[in-house]
Amino acid sequence: MQKKVVTIKDIARMLGISKSTVSRALAGRSDIHPETKQKILDLASQLQYEPNTLAINLKQQKTNTIGVIVPETINRFFARAVGGIQKQADMAGMNVMICQSNESYIAEKKNLHSLVSSRVDGIIVSISTETDRSDQFASLTEKGIPLVFFDRVFENIVASQVVTNNYEIAMEGTEHLIEQGCKRIAFVTGPEHLFNSRARLNGYLDALRKHNLQVKDSYIVHSHYRSDKVEEYTRYLLNLPQRPDAIFAINDYAALEMIHIMKKNGLRIPQDVAVLGFNNENLCRFVEPSLSSIDHPAHDIGASAAEMLINHIRHHDMKPEKRVIKSSLIIRESSRVQ
Amino acid sequence: MQKKVVTIKDIARMLGISKSTVSRALAGRSDIHPETKQKILDLASQLQYEPNTLAINLKQQKTNTIGVIVPETINRFFARAVGGIQKQADMAGMNVMICQSNESYIAEKKNLHSLVSSRVDGIIVSISTETDRSDQFASLTEKGIPLVFFDRVFENIVASQVVTNNYEIAMEGTEHLIEQGCKRIAFVTGPEHLFNSRARLNGYLDALRKHNLQVKDSYIVHSHYRSDKVEEYTRYLLNLPQRPDAIFAINDYAALEMIHIMKKNGLRIPQDVAVLGFNNENLCRFVEPSLSSIDHPAHDIGASAAEMLINHIRHHDMKPEKRVIKSSLIIRESSRVQ
DNA sequence: TATTTTTCCGAGACCGTTCCCGGGATCGGG
DNA sequence: CCCGATCCCGGGAACGGTCTCGGAAAAATA
Structure with a gap:
């Protein structure tokens, strides 16, 4: 047949x-x-x-392909970042191979081997929440395979990276809540070992200190980015002896769910609890109250990472570079107390 | 170096x-x-x-890889479907190569060539809104490359496919709105040439006829799945001489935006206009009013398509098969008039 | 000890391309 | 008319593996 x-x-x-x-x-x-x-x-x-691209690639000793490892594209931030990568790759006439780690260290490692075996010309990575060691990536550099991290990066590895101004924007967001008169600000962030989680946390902490507000560990929640824990830690926060009067959430979907739970408990947003989200999804404008958020330019971050990687592929002697892309605070009803 | x-x-x-x-x-x-x-x-x-997988694949004359072409993974339905495909492929020890057509016929064709050149063992496709001809896929069958469509399929092509019961669920949803006392039901669906858009439209039309309600073409909006037109057609519907008293929307995000616009115009949901969405996203439960929707099992659809494709790859003599996966109506506040 | 079987390994073709090298044919100039 | 340059084209190695086949050495059997 x-x-x-x-x-x-x-x-x-x-x-x-x-x-x-x-x-x-x-x-x-x-x-x-x-x-x-x-x-x-x-x-x-x-x-x-x-x-037969297999034969061509084998002969040419290059694949014209860039490999991408992201936690999961169901997360819109990464879906948009991948979009930016793909657009940039298209313009350069390159292909993209996308892998999802599903936030698992093991899967991420498997993806990495798979990409190396496929002989991709370079790799773009945003690490999983589980990943707390970087040696598997160090070996890429030894092999001469260009590598660029974005958003979720390692602090100490020598490699190119594209990040946002996590520290500054977390500080700005927190100060905004303080200016609205909030004094007991809860902060929901990612796992402690992730660099950008720590950077955001530090921004939050420094904002509190700068305004002489008490730092309470019980107001800090370390969450994974997955959605199934939101109800649990929301109830935890609401049941604290001193209920928070503001919440800086890890992302907009979590913020939306928290608002929903708080409303059911008779709390008014933002008068009783102000809420600030993260990512500035479209839905922020359509919910009630409209949701303040941090605009996190996912598409640009991805595009920038891809551009950088392509440069590395074309000029093998380039030095690692670090780019910072600015997020911005979008204020809407959910955090406008006065 | x-x-x-x-x-x-x-x-x-x-x-x-x-x-x-x-x-x-x-x-x-x-x-x-x-x-x-x-x-x-x-x-x-x-x-x-x-x-070097390149060398291995070249020698073995197979790549252990399944190619996927979807419109865009920024659309959560497809992101979830891809998740299902990937899970199934993992279980079978196969890799997945994901391409996005970005709803463009040209890009889709390019993706197809790229996958064939990469010698994937089989291909899963959900066609773009622009695609209205199927000859490029027919040639795959000649080459002996297994092919499975899902969700957005061709009506007349002989190929395996996984679809949902579009006709029945559109009918059920429409009848639900009728039972709530709605008489002027607007219907927002996809492009006419897409089979599932037509199936849904027919379900809607037959429901109206069954209950002796007048069919008005002005209540039918053919939209692309992209979000930038929502405001435009919402205003169009609201400005009709006989404003609709119910809207069956193309997806939940569109429904959310429509509700937002209508609320700003002083309309009450669902009393003035009942709304029914599509896809049953998480956010349906957290918005106000909570959003009725059609649960569209994206993950299962993807998994089923992958399972079918893998069977085709392993047993080359299999006949095309059509699977129907059932969607279900989830009733919440936005359509509960009484 | 002679023969058979088993164990282990090497030689080399092959997958589908690219590309270097060499050579025959044609052409132009002197 | 001769000869170097130009134009086309074919042969064959190479990319990095797999796999078949055959054979030498070791082990088992007679």
């Missing part, structure tokens, strides 16, 4: 010429008679010839 | 044996002395040897 896939050799045989000549014609090189070339191209399209 | 990547030949040379033997050890075959095998494995892991 299985039809034989047509190769360059088939075309050569049918035309009574050598495969070198066919290769020349298909590659669009000039040292070939126009007439011969036309015959080859005609037959190729008639037979629906598709070049 | 660029360190040489270690190959099977390097290991053979360093150990003074032939590459056949190294291959045997690495492939875990039995006709090799345990001691030799151990030496090879030790050196391989010490040198961080990674097999």
